[in-house]
Amino acid sequence: MTSSRPRIVAGNWKMHGSRELVRALVPAVQQALPATGHCQVVFCPPAVYLGEVSGLLNHPRCALGAQDVSAQSSGAYTGELAAAMLKELACQFSIVGHSERRRYHGESSELVAAKAAAALAAGLRPIICIGETLAERESERTWAVLEQQLTAIAGLLQHERASELVLAYEPVWAIGTGRTATPEQAQAVHGQVRAWLKQQAPGLAGQLPILYGGSVKADNAAALMAQPDVDGALVGGASLQADEFIAICRSAE
Numbered sequence: 647m648t649s650s651r652p653r654i655v656a657g658n659w660k661m662h663g664s665r666e667l668v669r670a671l672v673p674a675v676q677q678a679l680p681a682t683g684h685c686q687v688v689f690c691p692p693a694v695y696l697g698e699v700s701g702l703l704n705h706p707r708c709a710l711g712a713q714d715v716s717a718q719s720s721g722a723y724t725g726e727l728a729a730a731m732l733k734e735l736a737c738q739f740s741i742v743g744h745s746e747r748r749r750y751h752g753e754s755s756e757l758v759a760a761k762a763a764a765a766l767a768a769g770l771r772p773i774i775c776i777g778e779t780l781a782e783r784e785s786e787r788t789w790a791v792l793e794q795q796l797t798a799i800a801g802l803l804q805h806e807r808a809s810e811l812v813l814a815y816e817p818v819w820a821i822g823t824g825r826t827a828t829p830e831q832a833q834a835v836h837g838q839v840r841a842w843l844k845q846q847a848p849g850l851a852g853q854l855p856i857l858y859g860g861s862v863k864a865d866n867a868a869a870l871m872a873q874p875d876v877d878g879a880l881v882g883g884a885s886l887q888a889d890e891f892i893a894i895c896r897s898a899e
């Protein structure tokens with residue numbers, strides 16, 4: 647049984663793309679999507695293309711998202727982008743705590759929580775990523791790792807804008823590897839995350855979307871999103887191909 651929570655399919659372009667791709671892909675996706683439906687589609691291009699994508703957005707169900715946001719509101723932080731700046735570019739979302747940021751930029755769960763708080767304060771919806779590595783899964787530490795990552799953001803559940811939070815379970819071993827979690831593996835974790843949310847914030851637990859990410863493709867998206875606690879997808883590689891991405895968005899309906 648699927649839930650009545652609104653669905654979200656977010657395309658994380660990572661450091662891929664070009665102006666040419668923006669101009670081809672964004673209109674193609676918007677043209678293919680019916681105006682009404684249950685699923686919101688979010689484009690998360692590299693920051694330099696946010697303005698370009700923003701100028702092309704003309705679909706009621708399509709929105710813009712950043713791939714990262716600073717924990718600071720302004721100041722001498724070379725290279726960082728403040729949530730209020732992203733908001734000015736018409737961003738409605740920002741991914742935070744992607745495993746590539748945690749791994750290559752040393753982002754701790756505490757920093758991820760601070761980034762998510764900065765996003766919420768500025769009126770952006772943070773898509774907070776959590777996930778375990780293969781070694782952690784194989785040593786049966788999946789839940790311990792996820793619980794640590796979640797505990798860091800527990801305080802946000804009391805935020806006045808807490809209902810704007812989005813979680814994304816992205817097993818690190820499934821990202822960019824072509825090895826996706828099975829629908830049952832995804833549901834097992836999503837169910838645990840939902841149970842954790844129920845303990846922390848019973849009134850909110852049923853409302854917050856939990857997306858799955860990690861090698862989501864047109865041919866596995868429907869089965870993943872048919873799981874009761876999988877409320878959408880965070881899509882990397884397949885979000886760069888219009889046909890694949892459109893098919894994933896359609897399967898979220």
Ligand code: PGA
Binds near residue numbers: 859861
């Ligand atoms: P992938 O990436 O779909 O290419 O596995 C997902 C992600 O990292 O968000």
